[in-house]
Amino acid sequence: MPRRVRPFVMTAVMGVLAGCTPTTAGPMVMRLGPGVPQQNFFQLGLRAGPRLNAPQLSERGENGTFQGDAKPFHNDQWGIDIDGSVTVPVSDRLSWHVGLQGEFVGLPAPGYGVYSGVSYYIGSEKVGMAPALSLRGASDFGLGDTDSTSSLFGVEATCAFTVQPEPGMSLGLVPFFSVQQSLVNPGSQVTTHFYGAVVAAQLKFGESRTKLELSGGFGRAHSGDTSWNAPVAGVRGGR
Numbered sequence: 001m002p003r004r005v006r007p008f009v010m011t012a013v014m015g016v017l018a019g020c021t022p023t024t025a026g027p028m029v030m031r032l033g034p035g036v037p038q039q040n041f042f043q044l045g046l047r048a049g050p051r052l053n054a055p056q057l058s059e060r061g062e063n064g065t066f067q068g069d070a071k072p073f074h075n076d077q078w079g080i081d082i083d084g085s086v087t088v089p090v091s092d093r094l095s096w097h098v099g100l101q102g103e104f105v106g107l108p109a110p111g112y113g114v115y116s117g118v119s120y121y122i123g124s125e126k127v128g129m130a131p132a133l134s135l136r137g138a139s140d141f142g143l144g145d146t147d148s149t150s151s152l153f154g155v156e157a158t159c160a161f162t163v164q165p166e167p168g169m170s171l172g173l174v175p176f177f178s179v180q181q182s183l184v185n186p187g188s189q190v191t192t193h194f195y196g197a198v199v200a201a202q203l204k205f206g207e208s209r210t211k212l213e214l215s216g217g218f219g220r221a222h223s224g225d226t227s228w229n230a231p232v233a234g235v236r237g238g239r
Contacts, residue, residue: 017153022053023050023051023079024178026153026219031097031132032202033164036191040087041086043213044084045213047234048081049230049232050232051058051077052221053223055224066137081113082096083101097132099115101115111138113139114138117156120132136156136180143166148187152163154192156177161200168205170201170202171199171202179191192224195220195223198233210237
């Protein structure tokens with residue numbers, strides 16, 4: 001990459017990664033099929049989900065009235081992430097996953113997240129399942145438009161049930177369940193739960209390694225005594 005172009009690219013990437021309090025875009029790890037044991041698989045795209053600390057912020061008077069099921073796409077309780085990840089094969093069946101997420105809209109308050117996990121594929125090239133366990137952390141580092149610091153730390157379990165009806169195509173159903181601690185400093189700590197399922201498809205372009213991944217579904221978010229439905233969706237390219 002030319003030296004003059006590189007600073008502009010890095011500035012654009014940092015601008016895209018700016019946003020609001022952290023979004024939870026489950027499932028974190030979504031392994032659609034056996035993969036390619038000899039090669040790393042890189043993905044980049046957009047994913048959407050709930051802001052699990054929205055009820056906490058509303059109780060503190062920082063977000064206005066919590067809308068819940070009445071407005072599931074309200075920006076205070078639902079957001080969009082840019083998501084980048086790499087899948088590293090450890091063996092023919094075991095893979096290691098690492099990802100980085102950052103808020104896509106809502107300048108200038110950044111909210112970033114990282115996750116890491118492992119998956120294990122059970123089955124054949126045509127039909128199988130891939131249970132996975134991952135750890136996740138996210139924060140706005142106190143750089144939002146309030147005096148609070150919003151952070152999330154937790155664990156998520158997923159299991160992708162997949163079929164490969166033809167070469168280059170994978171279809172799957174991916175249920176997930178996560179438990180996280182939502183910290184809004186100073187003075188508020190709540191255990192949150194987020195569970196649901198997505199339907200996903202991964203399509204390969206011709207003879208290249210390039211793939212397109214589409215996913216969509218719903219989850220149920222619980223934060224303390226408050227619960228609401230949360231749409232989840234994503235589109236990522238990979239190779």
